[in-house]
Amino acid sequence: MPVVQGYPGNELNRAFVRIEGSDRLPGNDADYIETTIISTAMAGEKSTGPDKLLHSIFGFDSFRPGQKEIIDHLLDKSHVLAVMPTGSGKSLCYQVPPLVLNERTIVVSPLMALMDDQVAALQDIGVPADRIHSNRTHEDNGEAWNQFKSRQTFLLYMSPEMLMSQKMLNALQSVETGMFVIDEAHCISKWGANFRPDYEALSKLNGLFPQSVIAAFTATADAATQQDIIQKLTNNNCIKFVQGFDRPNLHLTVKAKLNWKTQLLEFLEDKKNSSGIVYCLSRKQTEEAAEFLRAEGYNAIAYHAGLDSKTRSEHQDRFMTEPHAVMTATIAFGMGIDKPDIRFVAHTNLPGSMEAYYQEIGRAGRDGEPAETLLIYGLDDLFQRRRFIEKDGEDQHHKLREHKRLDSLLGYCEASSCRRIALLHYFNEEIGPCDNCDNCISPPALIDGTELAQMTLSAIYRTGQSFGAAHIIDVLRGSRSEKIMERNHDQIKTFGICAGYSKPYLQGFIRQLIAAGHATLNIKKFGGLEISKSGFMLLKGGIEFQFKQPLEPAPKSKSSQSLKNSIPAHIYSGEDAELLARLKQKRLSLAQDQGVPAFVIFPDTVLYQMVERKPANRDEFLNLSGVGPAKLENYGDSFLAVINN
Numbered sequence: 001m002p003v004v005q006g007y008p009g010n011e012l013n014r015a016f017v018r019i020e021g022s023d024r025l026p027g028n029d030a031d032y033i034e035t036t037i038i039s040t041a042m043a044g045e046k047s048t049g050p051d052k053l054l055h056s057i058f059g060f061d062s063f064r065p066g067q068k069e070i071i072d073h074l075l076d077k078s079h080v081l082a083v084m085p086t087g088s089g090k091s092l093c094y095q096v097p098p099l100v101l102n103e104r105t106i107v108v109s110p111l112m113a114l115m116d117d118q119v120a121a122l123q124d125i126g127v128p129a130d131r132i133h134s135n136r137t138h139e140d141n142g143e144a145w146n147q148f149k150s151r152q153t154f155l156l157y158m159s160p161e162m163l164m165s166q167k168m169l170n171a172l173q174s175v176e177t178g179m180f181v182i183d184e185a186h187c188i189s190k191w192g193a194n195f196r197p198d199y200e201a202l203s204k205l206n207g208l209f210p211q212s213v214i215a216a217f218t219a220t221a222d223a224a225t226q227q228d229i230i231q232k233l234t235n236n237n238c239i240k241f242v243q244g245f246d247r248p249n250l251h252l253t254v255k256a257k258l259n260w261k262t263q264l265l266e267f268l269e270d271k272k273n274s275s276g277i278v279y280c281l282s283r284k285q286t287e288e289a290a291e292f293l294r295a296e297g298y299n300a301i302a303y304h305a306g307l308d309s310k311t312r313s314e315h316q317d318r319f320m321t322e323p324h325a326v327m328t329a330t331i332a333f334g335m336g337i338d339k340p341d342i343r344f345v346a347h348t349n350l351p352g353s354m355e356a357y358y359q360e361i362g363r364a365g366r367d368g369e370p371a372e373t374l375l376i377y378g379l380d381d382l383f384q385r386r387r388f389i390e391k392d393g394e395d396q397h398h399k400l401r402e403h404k405r406l407d408s409l410l411g412y413c414e415a416s417s418c419r420r421i422a423l424l425h426y427f428n429e430e431i432g433p434c435d436n437c438d439n440c441i442s443p444p445a446l447i448d449g450t451e452l453a454q455m456t457l458s459a460i461y462r463t464g465q466s467f468g469a470a471h472i473i474d475v476l477r478g479s480r481s482e483k484i485m486e487r488n489h490d491q492i493k494t495f496g497i498c499a500g501y502s503k504p505y506l507q508g509f510i511r512q513l514i515a516a517g518h519a520t521l522n523i524k525k526f527g528g529l530e531i532s533k534s535g536f537m538l539l540k541g542g543i544e545f546q547f548k549q550p551l552e553p554a555p556k557s558k559s560s561q562s563l564k565n566s567i568p569a570h571i572y573s574g575e576d577a578e579l580l581a582r583l584k585q586k587r588l589s590l591a592q593d594q595g596v597p598a599f600v601i602f603p604d605t606v607l608y609q610m611v612e613r614k615p616a617n618r619d620e621f622l623n624l625s626g627v628g629p630a631k632l633e634n635y636g637d638s639f640l641a642v643i644n645n
């Protein structure tokens, strides 16, 4: 529902006339897009509205959920905040209106590499777009501005600091700008996950350019952040659009950490031919992971804030352009990464919060094809995270909130039913079981753990509620370690009472006790376990405790799972697999010639269609989703030759 209606306007009709007529300032040679639009119009087809453009320029058959509504509101000149999951197609929402209206649009984006890719992709389908940023020469930037000013480009990308510089603001006073698009809009809010001081200045835009539409987009904003964005960017005068968070193509798995390297290798075993991200906690671990994966034959690249900016951007370029690259990275990597064919995201440690986790896994599978995610975590991670929170400033309320957020993530990790239900529940969305997470595919059996819990809690109690899980497990298993003998912990009632249980089993069990809220990790006592109120009730027999078998079940046969989740590339065999490989080779050589990432030429989804539908001629090629006239013109013959060879 609209929050508040933006200002009304009758620009629309005028703009439609404009695009069909010749009310354009003369460009040198008419840009492809204009030729296309005009020739369609001349062919006697009345509308050059969004639907036509979607087909004739972008080559798509239909809008994805939400896109049309947002575009309509923007065409109506309302300010819009759209919160849509990664991969849902936000870019199209702001790329279509300037083309329909023939109006200048400025797109604010935080990352230069991202701007370059988006502009390359637009230019490749004949949409006149450019960018201004500090990595380009003064001349290039000047030329981009002149083209924008003289209406030869409609879409101009720039960074927030570039836009809000006094020089740029002055220059903008002399040209009419239809719309300002703020991508990654959550960066403006201190409530959000990635506050950026550069973004704060954008709150002046609305006052400076009251005639222009503000369109804000983000994939991560809870209710408070949304309100903050609306207030700052549009002075509460905005239509809010929130699209569901569900990403059904992402397979979700969480595993207890035994040995992260072995577990990672197991996960990557069938992924040698795909790209993905492996998130690590520290710079050191990032380097270690990259080295170890390279030794195993993966094209692994490290990325973290300790690398100088040149190396970082080189590594990012390699990830974007090289086939089958694996980025091992700290969270410094990823915001705004616009690679649609990331097939997996693995976490080797617990992420910072549910929001961070959702955002990080959300980078996989933006093309809508199946993608896999794996989170490996252990109690050490939890302790580590709690320490980070404690070390972060003095605001006690803030710390409490952060601890609560971490609790939610822990609950998710230890969930024994559908993970997607748990994940979406956190974002206030209700769905049914997903059939695409570890718990749905092989539901864990719940067993009664009341007695084991009582023994564990009793050991915690009798050792004074100040020892960590490792020591409690030693007590339960009857270890005669120095630490135990020194403190006479071999004398307590529960000493050795769980001698038959393995360490990992008891670790898993204690994690579940913590996730259920019966025991807590006290950071001030260096991770000492304490018993909560409900823990005391459990100890006294007032409540029961169900838990899931902590050890991993025997690996299931691949067949049940693979069919649904495997990547299409793996389904192909024989001639089709060979064709796909040749198509990819063609795409790579075209991309290298042009110096753009491969997916700018065609995303994987389009290659899959070529394999499946084997278009025989240009007409059939144009029918593929994602192929418009420009793509047909530029690449049709090259790919048709590969297919029909």
Ligand code: ADP
Pocket (backbone or CB within 6 Å): 060, 061, 062, 063, 064, 067, 084, 085, 086, 087, 088, 089, 090, 091, 092, 338, 340, 366, 367, 603, 625
């Ligand atoms: P977001 O910015 O929301 O993360 P993108 O704008 O990058 O997502 O879009 C993700 C992918 O979906 C891109 O490859 C894009 O070309 C594709 N896409 C967008 N809209 C459509 C559509 N209507 N039909 C088919 N594919 C689409």
Ligand code: ZN
Pocket (backbone or CB within 6 Å): 417, 418, 419, 420, 421, 433, 434, 435, 436, 437, 438, 439, 440, 441
């Ligand atoms: Zn599920």
